[in-house]
Amino acid sequence: MSIPTMEMELSTKIAQLELVSEDLPAVIIIHNILTQTVEYMSPWGQRILRTNLQELKDMGIAYFHRFFNPAEMDDYVPRIMQMIQENKEREFVSFFHQVRPSAADEWQWYLGATRIFFRNADGLPTHCITFALPVEQAHYINAKVNRLLEENTFLRANKHIFGGLTHREKEVLTLMGLGRNTAEMATQLNISEKTVSTHRRNIKNKLHAQSSYDVTRFAQAFDLI
Template sequence: MVSFPNKLTEEMRQKIFEHQASFNLISGVVILHDIRDWSIVFMSERGLNDLKISEEELYSMTNEVYHARFFNADDAADYVPKISALMQKNSDTATVSFYQQLKFPDSPQWRWHLSSIRIFMRDDDGKPLITITISIPVDAMHHMAAKADRLLEENNFLRNNYTNFSKLSKREQTILREIALGKSSIEIADELCISPTTVDTHRRNIREKLNTKSSFEISKYARAFDLI
């Protein structure tokens, strides 16, 4: 059960409670700030685990203590003006992104994060009351970018080589998959109940149709066309 700072109104508690389950499903860390003093009024479970801190301890911290403990003060010169401009703009659709360095209890090293902040809740007069920030480790972003690059490369390979692949029969596609999995002609023959000589013939035909010369190229076809 999520707990809240005592200063929150029932309306603020209800608003956060309605979203807290989905906040905990987000891959990054979700933080809600009360902009009256910029204290934290909610942090998702991932963030609490990373900081090795309880909700009670976190909510008892002032904004100054929180940032001094976990953040590199030099970064504030970049993001504080951006956040101030966001509050002045007072738009429901505006978002500000910035980089921050954090230091976790289990490591002396600073770790870069990309954070994005926007208005989450307003008061009765329509003024910003609570902001929501989502923070993602830069290392995780690099991993996602690398994965996206691989998918793009495979997609380009698929489009450029579809004509060659379409020349293969169903049997040749099956054998292509087995070759990509590293199986020998004898192993493939036993599995498909055909002779090793027939498998070797299929191998030659596959290489000719795909214009491949190595097992690596065979594997690229198998991955791009979802055979493995």
């Protein structure tokens, strides 16, 4: 397939989407994988971002940094890149992300889903498509997603500290997170109470924990409880 023919096929697919884009309850975005630029965005998305398609194309990669919260990008962007690299049929990545048209606006949650949209003559992905569904501000999921975001941020910031714990210290941390006392830990782990006390002290020092809440937060963030 020649390049002009491929470009015509891509344009035809985008034109077909345009016919129904305003009837869909989601914003449609098509990205050029090779140039990392926006190829198409449905009119609804342009209105939300208070921009137009040509401006989006001219932004290039700056588009991502201007409109999206980088706190979640570390989670979903690597998964999207892996999906593209594996190049599997019907595969998609779903994710929550926050968007705002300017720094003066509040972040708005969206549920996104991305998959490969177009491939070249060699079968390699060149474009991906994303559907972004806005989450109602009053919806209970907003509070849940915000808590998840905070936990993920905490996890990334403290991964090196958690990695410094020994296997036994992680076992003790699990029981601390569950509220077990020293005697209960000693019995369950088959070690002396003195050893348990030493582990507890070392764990608090390594985690810079000032309270039982700090300890529990670590245990929860790293899926120990």
